[in-house]
Amino acid sequence: MNGTDVLERVTRALATIDFEAAPQACRAAVDAGCSPKEVVDALSRGMDIIGQKFEAREYFLSELIMAGEIFREAQEIIRPYLTTDDVMVPGKVVIGTVEGDLHDIGKNIVITLLRAEGFEVTDLGINTPATAFIDAVRRVKPDVVGLSALLRATVPQMGVVINELEKTGLRDQVTVIVGGLPLNEDYAKQLNADYYAKDAWLGVKIIKRAVGST
Protein backbone atom coordinates (compact mmCIF):
# COMPACT_ATOMS: atom_id res chain seq x y z
CA MET A 1 0.00 0.00 0.00
CA ASN A 2 1.51 3.34 -0.98
CA GLY A 3 1.52 6.55 1.03
CA THR A 4 -1.48 7.97 -0.76
CA ASP A 5 -3.54 4.87 -0.01
CA VAL A 6 -2.70 4.80 3.68
CA LEU A 7 -3.40 8.51 4.02
CA GLU A 8 -6.73 7.96 2.30
CA ARG A 9 -7.45 5.27 4.91
CA VAL A 10 -6.73 7.80 7.65
CA THR A 11 -9.15 10.28 6.13
CA ARG A 12 -11.85 7.66 5.59
CA ALA A 13 -11.56 6.18 9.08
CA LEU A 14 -12.06 9.57 10.69
CA ALA A 15 -14.84 10.60 8.31
CA THR A 16 -16.80 7.43 9.12
CA ILE A 17 -16.15 7.70 12.90
CA ASP A 18 -14.34 4.38 12.80
CA PHE A 19 -12.50 4.72 16.11
CA GLU A 20 -10.81 1.33 15.75
CA ALA A 21 -9.56 1.78 12.19
CA ALA A 22 -8.36 5.37 12.68
CA PRO A 23 -5.41 4.69 15.00
CA GLN A 24 -4.41 1.63 12.94
CA ALA A 25 -4.44 3.74 9.80
CA CYS A 26 -2.34 6.44 11.48
CA ARG A 27 0.25 3.87 12.58
CA ALA A 28 0.25 2.35 9.08
CA ALA A 29 0.79 5.78 7.56
CA VAL A 30 3.76 6.49 9.83
CA ASP A 31 5.18 3.01 9.13
CA ALA A 32 4.79 3.64 5.41
CA GLY A 33 7.02 6.67 5.74
CA CYS A 34 4.44 9.40 5.69
CA SER A 35 5.46 12.49 7.60
CA PRO A 36 3.50 13.57 10.69
CA LYS A 37 2.31 16.63 8.77
CA GLU A 38 0.91 14.43 6.00
CA VAL A 39 -0.97 12.38 8.58
CA VAL A 40 -2.36 15.51 10.25
CA ASP A 41 -3.42 16.85 6.87
CA ALA A 42 -5.18 13.54 6.14
CA LEU A 43 -6.99 13.82 9.47
CA SER A 44 -7.95 17.40 8.67
CA ARG A 45 -9.48 16.27 5.39
CA GLY A 46 -11.49 13.74 7.40
CA MET A 47 -12.65 16.53 9.71
CA ASP A 48 -13.76 18.56 6.70
CA ILE A 49 -15.96 15.64 5.62
CA ILE A 50 -17.34 15.41 9.16
CA GLY A 51 -18.19 19.11 8.99
CA GLN A 52 -19.94 18.73 5.66
CA LYS A 53 -22.03 15.86 7.00
CA PHE A 54 -22.84 17.88 10.12
CA GLU A 55 -24.02 20.79 8.02
CA ALA A 56 -26.10 18.37 5.93
CA ARG A 57 -27.59 16.98 9.18
CA GLU A 58 -26.27 13.51 8.43
CA TYR A 59 -24.11 13.80 11.53
CA PHE A 60 -25.05 15.26 14.90
CA LEU A 61 -23.17 16.79 17.81
CA SER A 62 -22.38 13.28 19.05
CA GLU A 63 -20.41 12.61 15.87
CA LEU A 64 -18.55 15.94 16.20
CA ILE A 65 -17.57 14.97 19.74
CA MET A 66 -16.40 11.54 18.65
CA ALA A 67 -14.47 12.91 15.69
CA GLY A 68 -12.64 15.30 18.00
CA GLU A 69 -11.82 12.39 20.27
CA ILE A 70 -10.46 10.28 17.39
CA PHE A 71 -8.41 13.23 16.16
CA ARG A 72 -6.93 13.70 19.64
CA GLU A 73 -6.00 10.01 19.88
CA ALA A 74 -4.43 10.10 16.44
CA GLN A 75 -2.28 13.01 17.49
CA GLU A 76 -1.04 10.96 20.44
CA ILE A 77 0.10 8.26 18.00
CA ILE A 78 2.07 10.60 15.77
CA ARG A 79 3.42 12.78 18.60
CA PRO A 80 6.61 10.67 19.06
CA TYR A 81 7.46 11.20 15.41
CA LEU A 82 7.09 14.96 15.48
CA THR A 83 10.19 17.07 15.19
CA THR A 84 10.52 20.52 16.71
CA ASP A 85 9.69 21.99 13.32
CA ASP A 86 6.46 19.97 13.13
CA VAL A 87 5.07 21.18 16.44
CA MET A 88 3.05 24.27 15.74
CA VAL A 89 0.30 25.68 17.89
CA PRO A 90 -2.02 27.49 15.49
CA GLY A 91 -3.26 29.79 18.22
CA LYS A 92 -4.37 30.35 21.78
CA VAL A 93 -8.01 30.60 22.79
CA VAL A 94 -9.64 31.63 26.06
CA ILE A 95 -13.22 30.43 26.22
CA GLY A 96 -16.03 30.33 28.75
CA THR A 97 -19.76 30.41 29.36
CA VAL A 98 -20.70 33.89 30.57
CA GLU A 99 -21.92 34.75 34.05
CA GLY A 100 -25.41 33.58 34.91
CA ASP A 101 -25.36 30.74 32.40
CA LEU A 102 -24.56 27.14 33.32
CA HIS A 103 -24.78 25.54 29.88
CA ASP A 104 -21.58 24.24 28.40
CA ILE A 105 -22.17 21.47 25.89
CA GLY A 106 -21.58 23.73 22.88
CA LYS A 107 -18.53 25.30 24.47
CA ASN A 108 -17.08 21.90 25.33
CA ILE A 109 -17.51 20.62 21.80
CA VAL A 110 -15.70 23.70 20.47
CA ILE A 111 -12.88 23.02 22.94
CA THR A 112 -12.62 19.36 21.89
CA LEU A 113 -12.41 20.31 18.23
CA LEU A 114 -9.95 23.16 18.84
CA ARG A 115 -7.64 20.96 20.89
CA ALA A 116 -7.82 18.31 18.18
CA GLU A 117 -6.61 20.98 15.76
CA GLY A 118 -3.69 21.76 18.05
CA PHE A 119 -4.97 24.97 19.63
CA GLU A 120 -3.96 25.86 23.16
CA VAL A 121 -7.28 26.34 24.91
CA THR A 122 -7.92 27.86 28.33
CA ASP A 123 -11.36 26.79 29.50
CA LEU A 124 -12.85 29.16 32.06
CA GLY A 125 -15.85 26.90 32.61
CA ILE A 126 -19.42 28.03 33.26
CA ASN A 127 -20.95 31.06 34.99
CA THR A 128 -17.77 33.02 34.29
CA PRO A 129 -17.70 36.67 35.41
CA ALA A 130 -16.17 39.32 33.17
CA THR A 131 -13.27 39.77 35.57
CA ALA A 132 -12.23 36.15 35.02
CA PHE A 133 -12.08 36.72 31.26
CA ILE A 134 -9.98 39.86 31.76
CA ASP A 135 -7.60 38.07 34.10
CA ALA A 136 -7.23 35.18 31.65
CA VAL A 137 -6.57 37.48 28.70
CA ARG A 138 -3.84 39.27 30.67
CA ARG A 139 -2.33 35.97 31.77
CA VAL A 140 -2.61 33.83 28.61
CA LYS A 141 -2.45 36.54 25.94
CA PRO A 142 -4.77 34.61 23.61
CA ASP A 143 -5.47 35.27 19.97
CA VAL A 144 -9.16 34.61 20.43
CA VAL A 145 -11.71 35.00 23.22
CA GLY A 146 -14.79 32.79 22.89
CA LEU A 147 -18.00 33.67 24.74
CA SER A 148 -20.80 31.14 25.04
CA ALA A 149 -24.40 31.38 26.28
CA LEU A 150 -27.57 29.40 25.84
CA LEU A 151 -30.07 31.63 27.59
CA ARG A 152 -31.40 34.85 26.11
CA ALA A 153 -31.25 36.39 29.55
CA THR A 154 -27.50 35.87 29.80
CA VAL A 155 -26.51 37.05 26.32
CA PRO A 156 -26.11 40.68 27.55
CA GLN A 157 -23.30 39.38 29.77
CA MET A 158 -21.31 38.88 26.58
CA GLY A 159 -21.57 42.62 26.05
CA VAL A 160 -20.36 43.17 29.60
CA VAL A 161 -17.24 41.10 28.90
CA ILE A 162 -16.56 42.92 25.63
CA ASN A 163 -17.02 46.30 27.34
CA GLU A 164 -14.57 45.27 30.02
CA LEU A 165 -12.06 44.31 27.33
CA GLU A 166 -12.52 47.80 25.88
CA LYS A 167 -12.15 49.53 29.23
CA THR A 168 -8.99 47.66 30.09
CA GLY A 169 -7.43 48.33 26.70
CA LEU A 170 -7.36 44.63 25.76
CA ARG A 171 -10.06 44.64 23.10
CA ASP A 172 -7.72 45.35 20.18
CA GLN A 173 -5.41 42.53 21.20
CA VAL A 174 -7.97 39.74 20.76
CA THR A 175 -10.55 38.50 18.31
CA VAL A 176 -13.89 37.99 20.06
CA ILE A 177 -16.23 35.28 18.84
CA VAL A 178 -19.67 34.70 20.36
CA GLY A 179 -21.76 31.59 20.07
CA GLY A 180 -25.02 30.23 21.37
CA LEU A 181 -28.52 29.57 20.16
CA PRO A 182 -30.14 32.91 21.09
CA LEU A 183 -27.64 34.86 18.99
CA ASN A 184 -27.54 35.92 15.39
CA GLU A 185 -25.26 38.07 13.24
CA ASP A 186 -27.06 41.29 14.09
CA TYR A 187 -27.05 40.64 17.80
CA ALA A 188 -23.33 39.80 17.66
CA LYS A 189 -22.67 43.14 15.94
CA GLN A 190 -24.67 44.96 18.61
CA LEU A 191 -22.48 43.30 21.21
CA ASN A 192 -19.40 44.54 19.35
CA ALA A 193 -18.16 40.98 18.78
CA ASP A 194 -15.94 40.27 15.81
CA TYR A 195 -17.63 37.04 14.82
CA TYR A 196 -20.75 35.00 15.48
CA ALA A 197 -20.77 31.21 15.14
CA LYS A 198 -24.11 29.50 14.82
CA ASP A 199 -22.70 26.13 15.83
CA ALA A 200 -19.54 24.51 17.17
CA TRP A 201 -18.27 23.39 13.80
CA LEU A 202 -18.57 26.85 12.26
CA GLY A 203 -17.00 28.34 15.37
CA VAL A 204 -13.85 26.30 14.87
CA LYS A 205 -13.71 27.20 11.19
CA ILE A 206 -13.98 30.89 12.05
CA ILE A 207 -11.33 30.67 14.73
CA LYS A 208 -8.95 28.88 12.36
CA ARG A 209 -9.55 31.58 9.79
CA ALA A 210 -9.09 34.34 12.37
CA VAL A 211 -5.65 33.08 13.37
CA GLY A 212 -4.67 32.36 9.78
CA SER A 213 -4.35 28.60 10.14
CA THR A 214 -6.50 27.82 7.08
Add this chain to the structure above:
Amino acid sequence: MRSIKDLIELHRAWWKLENERPLLNVTYREHFPWMWMQSDHVHGMELVLKDGSLAKDGPLRPDMLSPEKIHTQPATHGDMFLPVMPYGKIPWMEAICGITPQVSVKANSIWAGFGEGIWPDDWWARGMEVEIQTEWLDLLVEMTQYCVDHFYGPYVVAQTSIMRGMMDIMAALVGDKNVVVGMYKHPRETHQLLDRLTDIAIMVMQAQNAVIPRFRGGSVNVWGIWAPGTVTRHQEDEAAYISPKLYRDFVQPYDRKLCQAFDYTAIHFHAAHHIHGDAVTDIPELGALQYSLEPPPYGPTLSEWIPILQRLIQKKPLILQAWYMTRPQIDRLLEALPPQGLYLQTYVQEAGERYYLYQD
Protein backbone atom coordinates in the same frame (compact mmCIF):
# COMPACT_ATOMS: atom_id res chain seq x y z
CA MET B 1 -68.65 17.11 42.20
CA ARG B 2 -69.87 17.61 38.69
CA SER B 3 -66.98 19.43 37.03
CA ILE B 4 -64.18 17.52 38.78
CA LYS B 5 -65.77 14.31 37.62
CA ASP B 6 -66.06 15.69 34.10
CA LEU B 7 -62.47 16.86 34.19
CA ILE B 8 -61.34 13.39 35.21
CA GLU B 9 -63.36 11.84 32.41
CA LEU B 10 -61.80 14.30 29.96
CA HIS B 11 -58.33 13.34 31.13
CA ARG B 12 -59.18 9.64 31.04
CA ALA B 13 -60.23 10.01 27.39
CA TRP B 14 -57.11 12.07 26.57
CA TRP B 15 -54.72 9.29 27.58
CA LYS B 16 -56.61 7.02 25.18
CA LEU B 17 -56.62 9.60 22.33
CA GLU B 18 -60.39 9.71 22.63
CA ASN B 19 -61.08 13.24 23.87
CA GLU B 20 -63.39 15.21 21.60
CA ARG B 21 -61.77 18.58 22.25
CA PRO B 22 -58.18 19.46 23.12
CA LEU B 23 -57.10 20.02 26.69
CA LEU B 24 -56.22 23.68 27.05
CA ASN B 25 -54.39 25.64 29.66
CA VAL B 26 -54.21 29.03 28.03
CA THR B 27 -53.52 32.08 30.13
CA TYR B 28 -54.89 35.27 28.72
CA ARG B 29 -55.70 38.82 29.58
CA GLU B 30 -58.66 39.12 27.29
CA HIS B 31 -61.43 36.80 26.27
CA PHE B 32 -60.28 34.76 23.36
CA PRO B 33 -62.48 32.09 21.77
CA TRP B 34 -60.67 29.06 23.14
CA MET B 35 -61.20 30.07 26.75
CA TRP B 36 -64.82 29.04 26.39
CA MET B 37 -63.63 25.55 25.57
CA GLN B 38 -61.75 25.14 28.85
CA SER B 39 -63.42 23.25 31.65
CA ASP B 40 -63.63 26.13 34.08
CA HIS B 41 -65.81 27.93 31.55
CA VAL B 42 -67.65 24.93 30.22
CA HIS B 43 -68.75 23.92 33.67
CA GLY B 44 -68.72 27.25 35.45
CA MET B 45 -67.91 27.89 39.08
CA GLU B 46 -68.13 25.03 41.52
CA LEU B 47 -68.28 26.41 45.06
CA VAL B 48 -68.95 23.97 47.92
CA LEU B 49 -71.01 25.55 50.68
CA LYS B 50 -70.94 24.87 54.42
CA ASP B 51 -73.81 22.37 54.13
CA GLY B 52 -71.99 20.47 51.35
CA SER B 53 -74.22 21.69 48.56
CA LEU B 54 -72.98 23.60 45.53
CA ALA B 55 -73.60 27.34 45.33
CA LYS B 56 -76.32 28.52 42.97
CA ASP B 57 -76.76 31.93 41.36
CA GLY B 58 -77.63 34.46 44.05
CA PRO B 59 -76.28 36.28 47.10
CA LEU B 60 -73.46 34.86 49.23
CA ARG B 61 -73.22 35.37 53.02
CA PRO B 62 -70.31 34.48 55.39
CA ASP B 63 -72.43 31.97 57.29
CA MET B 64 -72.81 29.94 54.09
CA LEU B 65 -69.06 29.18 53.94
CA SER B 66 -66.63 27.13 56.01
CA PRO B 67 -62.86 26.65 55.58
CA GLU B 68 -63.14 22.86 55.54
CA LYS B 69 -65.84 22.68 52.91
CA ILE B 70 -64.59 25.40 50.57
CA HIS B 71 -61.28 23.63 50.22
CA THR B 72 -62.62 20.16 49.52
CA GLN B 73 -62.23 20.76 45.81
CA PRO B 74 -58.70 20.76 44.39
CA ALA B 75 -57.74 23.90 42.50
CA THR B 76 -57.89 23.84 38.72
CA HIS B 77 -56.87 26.09 35.89
CA GLY B 78 -58.22 25.68 32.42
CA ASP B 79 -58.49 21.94 31.87
CA MET B 80 -55.85 21.12 34.45
CA PHE B 81 -55.55 20.43 38.13
CA LEU B 82 -53.07 22.68 39.88
CA PRO B 83 -50.61 20.33 41.58
CA VAL B 84 -48.33 21.12 44.50
CA MET B 85 -44.98 19.35 44.40
CA PRO B 86 -41.65 19.19 46.23
CA TYR B 87 -39.22 22.03 45.48
CA GLY B 88 -38.32 21.59 41.83
CA LYS B 89 -35.04 23.43 41.45
CA ILE B 90 -33.03 20.83 43.31
CA PRO B 91 -31.46 18.32 40.90
CA TRP B 92 -32.85 15.48 42.97
CA MET B 93 -31.81 12.58 40.81
CA GLU B 94 -28.23 13.75 40.50
CA ALA B 95 -28.04 14.42 44.23
CA ILE B 96 -29.43 10.98 45.03
CA CYS B 97 -26.82 9.49 42.68
CA GLY B 98 -23.97 11.17 44.53
CA ILE B 99 -23.41 14.41 42.63
CA THR B 100 -23.37 17.34 45.04
CA PRO B 101 -25.77 20.11 43.96
CA GLN B 102 -24.24 23.55 43.54
CA VAL B 103 -26.24 26.69 44.19
CA SER B 104 -25.68 29.55 41.75
CA VAL B 105 -27.56 32.64 42.89
CA LYS B 106 -26.67 34.70 39.81
CA ALA B 107 -27.80 31.93 37.48
CA ASN B 108 -30.97 31.42 39.51
CA SER B 109 -30.27 27.72 39.46
CA ILE B 110 -29.03 24.71 41.36
CA TRP B 111 -26.92 22.54 39.15
CA ALA B 112 -25.03 19.27 39.33
CA GLY B 113 -22.29 17.73 37.30
CA PHE B 114 -22.03 20.11 34.37
CA GLY B 115 -19.40 19.45 31.75
CA GLU B 116 -16.70 17.22 33.10
CA GLY B 117 -18.67 14.98 35.45
CA ILE B 118 -17.31 13.56 38.69
CA TRP B 119 -16.05 10.16 37.57
CA PRO B 120 -12.65 9.60 35.89
CA ASP B 121 -12.41 9.25 32.11
CA ASP B 122 -11.76 5.51 32.48
CA TRP B 123 -14.88 4.98 34.62
CA TRP B 124 -15.83 2.09 32.38
CA ALA B 125 -12.67 0.15 33.34
CA ARG B 126 -12.88 0.78 37.06
CA GLY B 127 -16.16 -0.92 37.90
CA MET B 128 -17.55 2.35 39.25
CA GLU B 129 -20.70 2.00 41.35
CA VAL B 130 -23.41 4.61 41.81
CA GLU B 131 -23.47 5.45 45.50
CA ILE B 132 -27.03 6.27 46.47
CA GLN B 133 -27.24 9.18 48.89
CA THR B 134 -30.08 8.14 51.15
CA GLU B 135 -30.11 11.55 52.85
CA TRP B 136 -31.24 13.17 49.61
CA LEU B 137 -33.79 10.44 48.91
CA ASP B 138 -35.16 10.73 52.43
CA LEU B 139 -35.38 14.51 52.08
CA LEU B 140 -37.31 14.20 48.81
CA VAL B 141 -39.79 11.81 50.40
CA GLU B 142 -40.05 14.08 53.45
CA MET B 143 -40.79 17.09 51.23
CA THR B 144 -43.39 15.10 49.31
CA GLN B 145 -45.01 14.12 52.59
CA TYR B 146 -44.92 17.78 53.67
CA CYS B 147 -46.84 18.75 50.53
CA VAL B 148 -49.40 16.03 51.24
CA ASP B 149 -49.79 17.07 54.90
CA HIS B 150 -50.14 20.78 54.20
CA PHE B 151 -51.72 21.11 50.76
CA TYR B 152 -53.58 17.93 49.83
CA GLY B 153 -57.27 18.75 49.60
CA PRO B 154 -57.24 22.29 48.27
CA TYR B 155 -54.62 21.02 45.82
CA VAL B 156 -53.54 17.72 44.38
CA VAL B 157 -49.94 16.61 45.04
CA ALA B 158 -47.59 15.43 42.30
CA GLN B 159 -44.02 14.20 42.05
CA THR B 160 -41.31 16.84 41.94
CA SER B 161 -41.26 18.69 38.65
CA ILE B 162 -37.82 17.90 37.26
CA MET B 163 -36.93 14.23 37.33
CA ARG B 164 -33.78 13.79 35.29
CA GLY B 165 -33.59 10.78 33.05
CA MET B 166 -30.90 8.19 32.76
CA MET B 167 -28.79 9.91 30.12
CA ASP B 168 -28.85 13.17 32.07
CA ILE B 169 -27.64 11.43 35.21
CA MET B 170 -24.97 9.53 33.31
CA ALA B 171 -23.71 12.82 31.84
CA ALA B 172 -23.57 14.34 35.31
CA LEU B 173 -21.48 11.37 36.46
CA VAL B 174 -19.08 10.87 33.56
CA GLY B 175 -19.30 14.17 31.65
CA ASP B 176 -20.96 15.06 28.36
CA LYS B 177 -18.09 13.93 26.16
CA ASN B 178 -17.67 10.61 27.92
CA VAL B 179 -21.33 9.73 27.42
CA VAL B 180 -20.75 9.79 23.67
CA VAL B 181 -17.35 8.11 23.93
CA GLY B 182 -18.96 5.44 26.10
CA MET B 183 -21.72 4.82 23.58
CA TYR B 184 -19.19 4.35 20.78
CA LYS B 185 -16.30 2.63 22.54
CA HIS B 186 -17.69 1.00 25.67
CA PRO B 187 -21.26 0.05 24.82
CA ARG B 188 -21.49 -2.80 27.32
CA GLU B 189 -20.47 -0.69 30.30
CA THR B 190 -22.65 2.19 29.07
CA HIS B 191 -25.68 -0.10 28.88
CA GLN B 192 -24.91 -1.44 32.36
CA LEU B 193 -24.70 2.05 33.82
CA LEU B 194 -27.88 3.25 32.11
CA ASP B 195 -29.68 0.14 33.31
CA ARG B 196 -28.55 0.74 36.88
CA LEU B 197 -29.62 4.39 36.67
CA THR B 198 -33.01 3.30 35.38
CA ASP B 199 -33.50 1.10 38.43
CA ILE B 200 -32.60 4.05 40.66
CA ALA B 201 -34.99 6.39 38.83
CA ILE B 202 -37.80 3.87 39.21
CA MET B 203 -37.02 3.48 42.90
CA VAL B 204 -37.08 7.26 43.46
CA MET B 205 -40.37 7.65 41.62
CA GLN B 206 -41.93 4.78 43.52
CA ALA B 207 -40.78 6.32 46.80
CA GLN B 208 -42.61 9.55 45.97
CA ASN B 209 -45.72 7.76 44.74
CA ALA B 210 -45.83 5.77 47.98
CA VAL B 211 -46.61 8.90 50.03
CA ILE B 212 -48.90 10.67 47.56
CA PRO B 213 -52.53 9.71 48.26
CA ARG B 214 -54.60 8.35 45.42
CA PHE B 215 -56.94 11.00 44.07
CA ARG B 216 -60.22 9.73 42.66
CA GLY B 217 -58.63 6.36 42.12
CA GLY B 218 -55.61 7.69 40.26
CA SER B 219 -52.90 10.33 40.36
CA VAL B 220 -52.07 13.67 38.80
CA ASN B 221 -48.84 14.41 36.97
CA VAL B 222 -46.83 17.63 37.06
CA TRP B 223 -48.85 19.10 34.19
CA GLY B 224 -52.07 18.63 36.15
CA ILE B 225 -53.34 15.73 34.10
CA TRP B 226 -55.16 13.05 36.07
CA ALA B 227 -54.67 9.40 35.13
CA PRO B 228 -56.33 6.24 36.44
CA GLY B 229 -53.07 4.80 37.79
CA THR B 230 -49.50 5.76 38.67
CA VAL B 231 -47.92 8.68 36.83
CA THR B 232 -44.35 9.81 36.19
CA ARG B 233 -42.51 12.46 34.26
CA HIS B 234 -38.84 12.34 33.35
CA GLN B 235 -36.58 14.14 30.92
CA GLU B 236 -33.56 13.39 28.77
CA ASP B 237 -32.10 16.84 28.08
CA GLU B 238 -28.71 15.41 27.14
CA ALA B 239 -30.28 13.46 24.30
CA ALA B 240 -30.49 16.75 22.39
CA TYR B 241 -26.97 16.28 21.10
CA ILE B 242 -26.92 12.62 20.16
CA SER B 243 -27.99 11.16 16.85
CA PRO B 244 -31.35 9.44 16.43
CA LYS B 245 -29.47 6.13 16.07
CA LEU B 246 -27.66 6.58 19.38
CA TYR B 247 -30.96 7.51 21.02
CA ARG B 248 -32.61 4.32 19.74
CA ASP B 249 -29.63 2.14 20.66
CA PHE B 250 -28.77 3.55 24.07
CA VAL B 251 -31.55 5.67 25.55
CA GLN B 252 -34.83 4.37 24.23
CA PRO B 253 -34.44 0.92 25.86
CA TYR B 254 -34.14 2.53 29.30
CA ASP B 255 -36.87 5.09 28.70
CA ARG B 256 -38.97 2.07 27.83
CA LYS B 257 -37.95 0.15 30.93
CA LEU B 258 -38.97 3.11 33.08
CA CYS B 259 -42.27 3.43 31.22
CA GLN B 260 -42.95 -0.25 31.83
CA ALA B 261 -42.72 0.30 35.59
CA PHE B 262 -45.60 2.79 35.77
CA ASP B 263 -49.08 3.12 34.32
CA TYR B 264 -49.12 6.60 32.78
CA THR B 265 -45.72 8.02 31.95
CA ALA B 266 -44.61 11.12 30.13
CA ILE B 267 -41.23 12.18 28.81
CA HIS B 268 -40.23 15.83 28.62
CA PHE B 269 -38.31 16.97 25.57
CA HIS B 270 -37.17 20.37 24.40
CA ALA B 271 -37.59 21.69 20.86
CA ALA B 272 -34.08 20.56 19.99
CA HIS B 273 -35.21 16.96 20.61
CA HIS B 274 -37.58 17.00 17.63
CA ILE B 275 -35.23 14.51 15.94
CA HIS B 276 -36.14 11.87 18.55
CA GLY B 277 -39.92 12.25 18.40
CA ASP B 278 -40.48 9.19 16.25
CA ALA B 279 -38.26 6.96 18.36
CA VAL B 280 -39.77 7.96 21.68
CA THR B 281 -43.35 7.61 20.49
CA ASP B 282 -42.45 4.11 19.31
CA ILE B 283 -42.23 3.08 22.97
CA PRO B 284 -45.43 1.10 23.40
CA GLU B 285 -45.68 1.72 27.15
CA LEU B 286 -45.10 5.51 26.92
CA GLY B 287 -48.17 7.41 28.06
CA ALA B 288 -47.51 10.83 26.52
CA LEU B 289 -44.76 12.98 25.05
CA GLN B 290 -44.26 16.55 26.20
CA TYR B 291 -42.50 19.10 24.03
CA SER B 292 -41.43 22.51 25.23
CA LEU B 293 -41.81 24.47 22.02
CA GLU B 294 -38.98 26.93 22.44
CA PRO B 295 -39.05 29.23 19.44
CA PRO B 296 -36.39 29.25 16.75
CA PRO B 297 -33.43 29.10 16.81
CA TYR B 298 -33.87 26.64 19.69
CA GLY B 299 -35.95 24.37 17.46
CA PRO B 300 -38.15 24.19 14.39
CA THR B 301 -40.49 26.94 13.26
CA LEU B 302 -44.21 26.42 13.72
CA SER B 303 -44.50 25.51 10.04
CA GLU B 304 -41.80 22.89 10.47
CA TRP B 305 -43.34 21.61 13.69
CA ILE B 306 -46.84 21.00 12.38
CA PRO B 307 -46.11 17.97 10.16
CA ILE B 308 -43.94 16.47 12.91
CA LEU B 309 -46.67 16.90 15.50
CA GLN B 310 -49.36 15.64 13.14
CA ARG B 311 -47.36 12.44 12.74
CA LEU B 312 -46.57 11.97 16.43
CA ILE B 313 -50.07 12.63 17.76
CA GLN B 314 -51.33 9.67 15.76
CA LYS B 315 -49.28 7.51 18.14
CA LYS B 316 -49.27 9.23 21.53
CA PRO B 317 -50.93 12.11 23.37
CA LEU B 318 -48.86 15.29 23.13
CA ILE B 319 -48.39 17.91 25.81
CA LEU B 320 -47.28 21.08 24.05
CA GLN B 321 -45.98 23.97 26.08
CA ALA B 322 -45.00 27.28 24.50
CA TRP B 323 -43.98 30.24 26.59
CA TYR B 324 -45.90 32.71 24.49
CA MET B 325 -47.99 32.37 21.37
CA THR B 326 -50.11 34.82 19.45
CA ARG B 327 -53.78 34.20 18.90
CA PRO B 328 -53.28 33.32 15.18
CA GLN B 329 -50.55 30.86 16.11
CA ILE B 330 -52.79 29.12 18.62
CA ASP B 331 -55.60 28.99 16.09
CA ARG B 332 -53.22 27.56 13.51
CA LEU B 333 -52.00 24.84 15.84
CA LEU B 334 -55.52 23.90 16.94
CA GLU B 335 -56.66 23.73 13.33
CA ALA B 336 -53.68 21.65 12.21
CA LEU B 337 -53.80 19.04 14.97
CA PRO B 338 -56.64 16.73 15.93
CA PRO B 339 -58.12 17.33 19.39
CA GLN B 340 -57.60 13.69 20.33
CA GLY B 341 -54.52 13.55 22.54
CA LEU B 342 -53.70 17.26 22.30
CA TYR B 343 -52.90 19.38 25.33
CA LEU B 344 -51.73 22.95 24.77
CA GLN B 345 -50.37 25.19 27.48
CA THR B 346 -49.28 28.70 26.64
CA TYR B 347 -49.60 32.39 27.41
CA VAL B 348 -51.30 34.58 24.88
CA GLN B 349 -49.32 37.55 23.67
CA GLU B 350 -49.61 39.84 20.71
CA ALA B 351 -46.79 40.02 18.19
CA GLY B 352 -44.09 42.41 19.35
CA GLU B 353 -45.07 42.22 23.00
CA ARG B 354 -42.47 39.68 23.96
CA TYR B 355 -39.08 38.85 22.62
CA TYR B 356 -39.50 35.16 23.36
CA LEU B 357 -42.34 34.68 20.96
CA TYR B 358 -42.90 31.96 18.47
CA GLN B 359 -42.00 32.78 14.90
CA ASP B 360 -42.97 31.11 11.68
